[in-house]
Amino acid sequence: MASFTPINDEFEQARIRAEADLSTSKQSSKFTPTLEISDSEGDESDLEDETEFSKDEQLMDILNDSLDESDEEDSKSSMDEDSESDEDSTEMNLDHEQQNTTDVAMAESKFDAEGSKLPEDQAAHLKTNTLNFEEKSSTFIQAPKLSFHDLETQRRQILCGSSKYVSMYISSDADKDLKFKVTALHKKIQELEEAKKRIEREIETCEHEIEVAGKLKIKQQVSTLLTHNGLSPELMAEFDAFCTSIEPLCNKRAGESITCFGDHKNSYIKYDPALELFKENVEDDYNICHYRCEASKIDGPWVIGVSGVPEPKKEYIVEFWPIKPPVKRGRKASTWGELFPLLYQLALTAAGNGSEAALDMLVAIPDKDSSCKGGWLFEYEFDSTLKNHAIVSKRWRFRGSYLVEKPVAADERKKKF
16 A cells, blocks of 8 residues: 655545545445455466555545545635635725825815915025926826827816816925915015005005195295285185176076177277277167177188288177176175175275285276176186186186276276275
8 A cells, every 4th residue: 555645734634534434435335355366476466466556546536536625625715715805905995095085185285284374484485595396396196197188188278277287296395385485475465465555545645635735835825926916815705706796607608799890909998998889789788787798819711811822811809798797695785895895895905005906906896886787898808828618708817897888998997096
């Protein structure tokens, strides 16, 4: 019988089970081998060897079957373990991916949090140093690869500002430096905006103060001018009120226009001291209202001039506008003195103190005791400094007053005072 050296414990146990099975099989079948006795001794030896080999062969078959069963069990067990290992590996991979996703989210959150908290020393460093991002690289994590078409589409969207690229890499030092720099710049912009608003408020305040100072300067200059000529601001205020009272209501300018035969030199009174043209052409009764007179020069028909070149002919015209009697608020009066008492009082006082300007004012305004109901012609002259005024009538300045029935020249009236 052949001998076997046990390889391991499992192999030895399988061999013992095989021998036991063989012995049991012999006893149950009561098998008794019958051997033919040969005359030759060699044949007997061969038969014995053949019987021994048959026993060994049966033992090996049983042993192999046992080993095969053991291998199948081991294989099945190994497959089960591999299946469990695969499931564990899948779960571990899923956990790992979830952990990676969580780590990326936490890293990005931490990156944003770190970017929003900029230390002063870091901000100062960013202000004085230029970052070199070319030497620093980003560490990429798991991210889907794109086709060139999709990559180009997303790249163009990012360049156009219509898409924001979701970060697929762990923030590197360059990204942190860039985040710090952007945060510092936003903070600087906010500071500059606040400074800009403060400066704008200061500029507005300065402009207002300049405007106030300009008005004050004008007031002081006018006051100095009036004082130097013997007039008070109160007297000028009364004179302005008188000029306003004889303005046409609602800027109405419906009146008469007369063409002069010669140059009136911008003064109808000097051209016609007796007011004959006015009396001949006016249709309404001049005693029931006052009239405003404006002398001007306009372009007439085109004629051949002295030089032989066509040019417009100048025409000298005078326009008369009816003015309703002025009404002082809350006061009934029949004379100019009753209508503007303070005006005449201050003007007479200033003229008595030697003011030539006050005397000229008294000559220009109507007589104190004359009727304010009508009969006066007020002459105006064009003021080039007021040529752009929105109201046409205010482009002309009051010059003098003349009683239509008996006009008196300014020089004669001045002698009277």
